[in-house]
Amino acid sequence: MDFMTLIDGIPSDVVSANDRGLLYGDGVFRTLKREGGGSRCWARQYAKLSADCAALNLRCPDSAILATELAQLPPDCVAKIIVTRGPGARGYAVSGDAGPRRIVTASALPDYPSSHYMNGVKVRLCGLRLGSQPRLAGVKHLNRLENVLARMEWKDAAIAEGLLLDEAGNVIEGTMSNVFSCRAGVLHTPDLGRCGVAGVQRDRILDFAAELGLATHVAPLALDELMAADEVMLCNSVIGLWQVREFNGRVWNGGAVSARLRSLLEDRDD
Amino acid sequence: MDFMTLIDGIPSDVVSANDRGLLYGDGVFRTLKREGGGSRCWARQYAKLSADCAALNLRCPDSAILATELAQLPPDCVAKIIVTRGPGARGYAVSGDAGPRRIVTASALPDYPSSHYMNGVKVRLCGLRLGSQPRLAGVKHLNRLENVLARMEWKDAAIAEGLLLDEAGNVIEGTMSNVFSCRAGVLHTPDLGRCGVAGVQRDRILDFAAELGLATHVAPLALDELMAADEVMLCNSVIGLWQVREFNGRVWNGGAVSARLRSLLEDRDD
Numbered sequence: 458m459d460f461m462t463l464i465d466g467i468p469s470d471v472v473s474a475n476d477r478g479l480l481y482g483d484g485v486f487r488t489l490k491r492e493g494g495g496s497r498c499w500a501r502q503y504a505k506l507s508a509d510c511a512a513l514n515l516r517c518p519d520s521a522i523l524a525t526e527l528a529q530l531p532p533d534c535v536a537k538i539i540v541t542r543g544p545g546a547r548g549y550a551v552s553g554d555a556g557p558r559r560i561v562t563a564s565a566l567p568d569y570p571s572s573h574y575m576n577g578v579k580v581r582l583c584g585l586r587l588g589s590q591p592r593l594a595g596v597k598h599l600n601r602l603e604n605v606l607a608r609m610e611w612k613d614a615a616i617a618e619g620l621l622l623d624e625a626g627n628v629i630e631g632t633m634s635n636v637f638s639c640r641a642g643v644l645h646t647p648d649l650g651r652c653g654v655a656g657v658q659r660d661r662i663l664d665f666a667a668e669l670g671l672a673t674h675v676a677p678l679a680l681d682e683l684m685a686a687d688e689v690m691l692c693n694s695v696i697g698l699w700q701v702r703e704f705n706g707r708v709w710n711g712g713a714v715s716a717r718l719r720s721l722l723e724d725r726d727d
Numbered sequence: 728m729d730f731m732t733l734i735d736g737i738p739s740d741v742v743s744a745n746d747r748g749l750l751y752g753d754g755v756f757r758t759l760k761r762e763g764g765g766s767r768c769w770a771r772q773y774a775k776l777s778a779d780c781a782a783l784n785l786r787c788p789d790s791a792i793l794a795t796e797l798a799q800l801p802p803d804c805v806a807k808i809i810v811t812r813g814p815g816a817r818g819y820a821v822s823g824d825a826g827p828r829r830i831v832t833a834s835a836l837p838d839y840p841s842s843h844y845m846n847g848v849k850v851r852l853c854g855l856r857l858g859s860q861p862r863l864a865g866v867k868h869l870n871r872l873e874n875v876l877a878r879m880e881w882k883d884a885a886i887a888e889g890l891l892l893d894e895a896g897n898v899i900e901g902t903m904s905n906v907f908s909c910r911a912g913v914l915h916t917p918d919l920g921r922c923g924v925a926g927v928q929r930d931r932i933l934d935f936a937a938e939l940g941l942a943t944h945v946a947p948l949a950l951d952e953l954m955a956a957d958e959v960m961l962c963n964s965v966i967g968l969w970q971v972r973e974f975n976g977r978v979w980n981g982g983a984v985s986a987r988l989r990s991l992l993e994d995r996d997d
Contacts, residue, residue, distance in 0.1 A: 462744050462745075464744060469744070470743060470744050470745070471741035471742060471743060471744055472741060472742060472743075472744050472749060473740060473741060473742075474732050474734060474739070474740050474741055474742050474830055474832065475732075475740070475832070476749065477875075478749050479742060479746065479748050479749040479809070479811075479869070480756075480809075480869070480871075481752075481869065481870075481871035481872065481874065481875050482751070482752030482869055482870050482871060482872055483871075483872060483875050486750075488817075513872070513875075513876070514879060535817060537817065539749070539750075541749075546834070547758075547805060547807065547834045548878075548903070549871065549874045549875050549877075549878035549902055549903060550878050550879075551875070551878070551879060560744055562744065562745070564816070564817045585862055587860075588858040588859050588860030588863075588922075589858050589859060589894065590857075590858030590873065592855055592873075592876055593858075593872060593873075593876075598872055599749070599750070599751065599752055599872075600751075600752050600870035600871070600872045601750075601751035601752060601753075601819065601870070602751065602752055602753065602783070602863060602868055602869075602870045603860065603862075603863075604751065604819045605747075605751050605753050605783075605819050605821070606783070606862055606863075607819075608818075608819035608820050608821075609784060609820075609821060624859065632819055633818070633819060652858075
């Protein structure tokens with residue numbers, strides 16, 4: 458399978474050259490797993506898509522329409538939903554009739570090494586610092602040049618992810634993942650009120666933590682605090698959860714919290 | 728004329744749905760005027776395109792190829808050149824063969840009221856504050872959601888532009904223009920090292936100022952300083968130069984510096 462794409466429900470692999478998604482990154486997206494013909498955590502995925510559309514004052518397509526389109530993708534794949542503001546005349550102003558455009562596309566499930574799950578991953582610290590924009594923070598919009606530039610910083614295939622700091626030097630996220638640390642029974646994850654993308658798996662972990670007897674703490678996370686953690690974890694909807702094995706000169710061994718959280722994310726669909 | 732578009736030199740109005748320009752805003756653009764069959768300030772436009780491509784580590788198309796494509800557009804139009812990193816597999820990492828894609832498109836010249844040039848324009852202060860990202864500041868890239876959100880703040884057609892501040896409250900730019908103020912023979916324009924787009928007309932004004940006996944000062948520009956200016960001006964490659972008539976409770980009458988700078992921008996092509 459290479460790509461399979463539906464544009465507004467119609468099989469196609471092209472979009473209008475004057476789509477505002479291309480012109481300005483005027484849109485949002487979701488990446489999720491399809492497994493055995495189902496779309497993982499669909500209720501949460503749709504709620505997040507809807508919230509992100511609202512942040513851009515973009516009409517969100519109906520859940521039922523998107524679900525129907527997702528069902529036309531291969532039963533096991535990575536599904537991506539892009540919602541853009543559609544074609545527009547030149548200029549930043551939005552014309553009244555600019556409706557949302559849906560791009561629903563499938564790509565192959567990635568083939569990550571099993572060691573990423575069994576032993577953890579090697580992670581680097583990126584040089585790029587995330588800028589601050591409270592109006593867009595948390596939203597998975599199509600303005601992703603910071604992620605692209607950060608991901609360009611390394612080519613070594615042995616490095617699975619790069620962590621990003623904000624201008625103050627606090628840890629925010631990975632280029633494609635959210636980050637958690639666990640120390641003395643408390644799960645810490647960065648506050649994303651000024652930069653970063655608040656992913657669905659991050660929300661699930663925050664919701665599920667109590668079931669594992671863990672308190673949660675969402676606040677600025679200093680690099681020093683992260684380095685002192687008992688376990689450090691990365692999550693997103695495609696990788697699930699990886700424990701960090703090597704980062705910034707420290708090595709962590711397999712941790713019980715990471716393993717239990719990973720199982721919980723895999724076993725449940727809420 | 729509605730739109731006329733060449734994609735990599737071939738007439739078409741669609742791009743691949745997996746173009747990284749759409750997926751991540753991974754590209755840059757230029758907007759320029761064609762007049763009487765020529766592309767205005769082409770040497771500067773190309774130099775800026777080339778510098779912006781370099782900022783994203785994107786290969787810039789040859790000047791001769793772009794010039795040939797521009798020559799196929801209507802003799803009098805607004806030309807837009809978009810360079811994206813082209814189609815890519817899912818994920819932020821750039822695959823080795825990702826080449827640049829050229830989108831060259833024409834749209835009709837806008838029909839701004841003559842009073843914008845004769846009497847100046849009414850401008851508002853936007854609520855959105857520009858975030859800071861030194862790695863992208865100055866570059867006219869495709870991540871333009873800040874501009875889109877700022878432009879959404881007003882619908883009143885009598886307001887020609889909105890000015891944007893940074894987080895510190897300094898004036899940076901308009902949603903689609905650069906800003907200059909003139910006070911006691913000195914032209915002031917904001918430093919764009921942390922946010923904003925450094926446009927070609929801004930560079931021209933900075934280069935031409937000495938010919939009008941004006942000193943230039945590129946530095947953070949406080950809102951108070953702007954309000955105390957003798958004249959305030961907006962520029963871009965489509966509007967040329969507009970003097971600000973009304974902004975933030977103050978009214979300015981026609982100014983000599985604005986008029987002379989406008990003529991210079993119009994008369995010359997360097």
